[in-house]
Amino acid sequence: MARARIVDPEEGPRSKRGAILVAAVERFGEDGYENTKWSEVADRVGIGQTALYHYFESKAHCLLTIMRLELQRSHDQFVEATKDETEPVEELRAAVRTAFAVTEQEIRQMRILQANMSLLATPRKSKREETERVAARQLVQMVERDWTNLLMRGMSKGAYPVRDAHTLGLAVLGMIVSVWRWYRPSGAIPLSEISEMIEGCVVRMVAE
Amino acid sequence: MARARIVDPEEGPRSKRGAILVAAVERFGEDGYENTKWSEVADRVGIGQTALYHYFESKAHCLLTIMRLELQRSHDQFVEATKDETEPVEELRAAVRTAFAVTEQEIRQMRILQANMSLLATPRKSKREETERVAARQLVQMVERDWTNLLMRGMSKGAYPVRDAHTLGLAVLGMIVSVWRWYRPSGAIPLSEISEMIEGCVVRMVAE
DNA sequence: AAGCAACCTGAGTTCAGTTCAGTTTGACTG
DNA sequence: CAGTCAAACTGAACTGAACTCAGGTTGCTT
Structure with a gap:
């Protein structure tokens, strides 16, 4: 990988x-x-x-680099996990499961990414920061497209009811990443259980 | 109201x-x-x-006040919208719809709340800031409990399959509030359409 | 062993947020 | 209607964390 x-x-x-x-x-x-x-x-x-x-040019430049690397990782892992799946519902399940198959370091990176997402909205003054910001933004769009495309494939195969794939994709993605706002490895519920719960939710949302 | x-x-x-x-x-x-x-x-x-x-004692104190007021409003509106409903699925639908029945000012407040949520995690040095932070935290838990209780009512009535109501509630809430990270009133999709899409998703997630 | 690029440092600068030491405003009292 | 008082405000000074500058050190290469 x-x-x-x-x-x-x-x-x-x-x-x-x-x-x-x-x-x-x-x-x-x-x-x-x-x-x-x-x-x-x-x-x-x-x-x-x-x-x-x-x-690093600045503290923000370091942060943007961390965010970009995490987005790159998320995208790569999505592609890796879904490339061999042909059955739409299984592909969906694999995509959700891989989103939660992360190390503790990666959990922190997700948390950092989610907490500072709004930083990507406005341009940066310095060149290197702006380069990282634009790269990160494009990766955000790429991850969104990963989900949209997965949903559209399933819809055109007749495996999922036809809905606005873009908005649905954002909703699915939003639900998944929202976990990183509250999940802590020390918490009562193990990540595996959360993963299964979200997997079920996503399948019902998309495929029913 | x-x-x-x-x-x-x-x-x-x-x-x-x-x-x-x-x-x-x-x-x-x-x-x-x-x-x-x-x-x-x-x-x-x-x-x-x-x-x-x-x-205000500080810039952060002003921010925390805005966040607390928005949380109070969200909670009040949830209670107001669900108090007359007795049929679980209709209650669920009403709760989602009211979450999206907001003015432009309230959309900004939601955005501010979501973007700075992590501020509520760590204690503040000054007294008045800490008071606002603790109040906001309690309201977060209250909103989470609003959803958890709604789900548990529906489950015990047999209207929804039995699942971990707390985790499911966080997932539903996470999906709803994630909209405020990307939605802009000037965007292509009207809020009413997003609201309907999310409403459908939530019903399928919870009641099927 | 000379050259040089990568790597590092202490001293100083900047700037947004904040504190201080008062001054102004206007409602209310006697 | 002068005196009082709290609420509302201000310009000047302070603070601290991010950052700049003007060099110094290290160790690999030829």
Whole structure:
């Protein structure tokens, strides 16, 4: 599986870019982006604050990079999980299940993505930030299209009743990602149970 | 209908508290909280920046107040819309429909609420901010309980299949509020159509 | 061992949010 | 209708976290 990893093997051996991203995911994911001091990330990596600017133009640039990587991962995983399925309802189930087949680090990344989604709406002043923002926006649209296309395939095969596939796709996606706002690994309900519950909901929503 | 209004009639006639909240809802709703300068709100109201601190302890205190008022309104409207319904599926439909029976100002408030929900997770340093935060948190739980109770009533009456009402409630609520992340009044799809689509989805999710 | 690019730093700057130390306004009282 | 008081307001100063600058260090390459 060619996942977009936080640690990029293209980096020089001395580079702390991956370590910064990992630390930032942990801090932004646990305490929130605004609640986390940029210097805390530096402390955790073991470098001075200003060294961060060797890798990222700004705190926001780091955040946008995390968001873009997570979106890339989500998209890749969707494609991977649905590419072999031909039966529409099974394809739908596989897509939901893969959305919840995530590590704890990926859960944090999802949480960061969801909590800061509105950042993608307005242009950024600096060039590198804007590049990441636009890339992330396009990936959002790509993920939305992944779902819309899956739904349209099922509808044209007669497996699901015909409805507005775009709006339905947004509703399905909205329900799935809303889980990352409240789910915590320490919570009472295991993720597997949530996944099954949502899978059932999505199938009823789409296929009945 | 005893809605929680932004303009509190308890205020003195010279008070600009309501005007500040209205201006803040507009700016925070259009450009986002972080993107809006606190002084811009003062400009819009026609007072100096420091005068804001006569009404709110901080920018965050104003935001938390907006969020609390919106949650209060959502809860009140839910109760109002469902109190006369006895037939479970009709009650469910009424609850969804009322969630989308909102003015443009209320749409902005929903957007602000959704975009800054994570603010409610961590304690605030100052007293008045913390009071608003705790009140808002309790209202979140109250809205979640509104949905959970509605679902449990329907299940015990045999109108819906028995499922984990809490998780199902969060899924339904998550899908509904996710609309405010992307919906814009200027968009291609009218809100009435979205409302009908979601209503159908919720009924299939819950009652089938 | 020289060169050089990647990597790093302490000191200083910026700017939005906030505090301070009062001043103005206007309703009400005697 | 002068005096009082709380609500409403203000300009100037302060704060802290993000960021810039002007270099210094490290270690790989030739």
